[in-house]
Amino acid sequence: MRSPKDFFAPLAVGAPQPPRQIPVRPSRMIHFFDPGNEKMAAKVPDLAKKTDVLLGNLEDAVRADRKEAARAGLVSIAKATDFGRTQLWTRVNSLDSPWVLDDLITLVTEIGDKLDVIMIPKVEGAQDIHYVDRLLAQLEARAGLTEPLLVHAILETASGVANVEEIAGASPRMQGISLGPADLAASRRMKTTRVGGGHPGYLVRTDPVGEDLNEGRTTYQQDLWHYTVARMVDACAMNGILPYYGPFGDIRDVVACEDQFRNAFLLGCVGAWSLHPVQIDIAKKVFSPSPADVAWARRVIAEMGDGTGAVMIDGKMQDDASVKQCRVVVELADELAATDPELAAAYDAATKEIQS
């Protein structure tokens, strides 16, 4: 553990100063693509116009014999593409793999100035982040980078979940954490073969109404990921970094995908992964507060004046705490609206309507 006095000092001579705040930029969807897949790579310039984050994936879902091609593809795409406001992230291979060292050396020295965030899979504890932190500082110094790279951890091992608070606070570079339900299920020896989402067998049942135990009993499917997402959100919030839901593998089931994303949004996540173009608009919709919620929150803030005391609005009590909840919604809406004129117009129209 570094001394608090040294926490923000660069870890290598010539490396840039680590960040004190995580930059506020929309990241409702982290769109995964395989940079070695020509069809996907060809879509990157268009996808950059409609995504908050594009992530060149080098890890799972890229075949072992395509790892070098994916890495080289990402270097060419980063050099050739104007990403505009869209962030470029990468997911490197896991720290115990034969590829990760070359992933980091190549990407930081060749395209470190184009990358915003490096996602590290299968993080088990703070020691993994410390290793990456020092190596990135050395590579940043070698590459002459002036801006520090940020680090994002995937929460997908039982050990990572047990250590999530120390992972979230392990380095000033920590930008956020994503839930990785597939690897996490395997690591925990859970008995679901799905990539994220619910499971019909994980349920609660109402009490029996009579002698027949099968008669008239409703079942409710439960969320397998509730505990982990909530714990991840707390770990991120207490360290000033951002939580995300990860993959939803049933691409065809856009309805359940939207539900899973919305659960994460309501619990505090700022975004989710999109694995297929069809999931981009789902994430955009879900992780942007609705115009009606924004209008309501603006109204509560306006009617609460200096934000203290209690008032009644439409039969609902509002006080110092609820005005803080409303500020969370309005701050997020303002951040998103600043780069999205359509959203800004929808928020203003809903606000006018509620005022009239």
Ligand SMILES: CC(=O)SCCNC(=O)CCNC(=O)[C@H](O)C(C)(C)COP(=O)(O)OP(=O)(O)OC[C@H]1O[C@@H](n2cnc3c(N)ncnc32)[C@H](O)[C@@H]1OP(=O)(O)O
């Ligand atoms: C557990 C985890 O680690 S999750 C993270 C790792 N997994 C991933 O990154 C998976 C990323 N996604 C994919 O590989 C693909 O979307 C798949 C394999 C799921 C489905 O691919 P396909 O069967 O080709 O889907 P589909 O036929 O619907 O694709 C339609 C078009 O969209 C393209 N496309 C599909 N996914 C993507 C994507 N993520 N980004 C860009 N383009 C894509 C296809 O290449 C295809 O292009 P074409 O019209 O020029 O032929």
Ligand SMILES: O=CC(=O)O
């Ligand atoms: O990497 C993601 C996962 O779910 O595993």
Ligand SMILES: [Mg+2]
């Ligand atoms: Mg994984």
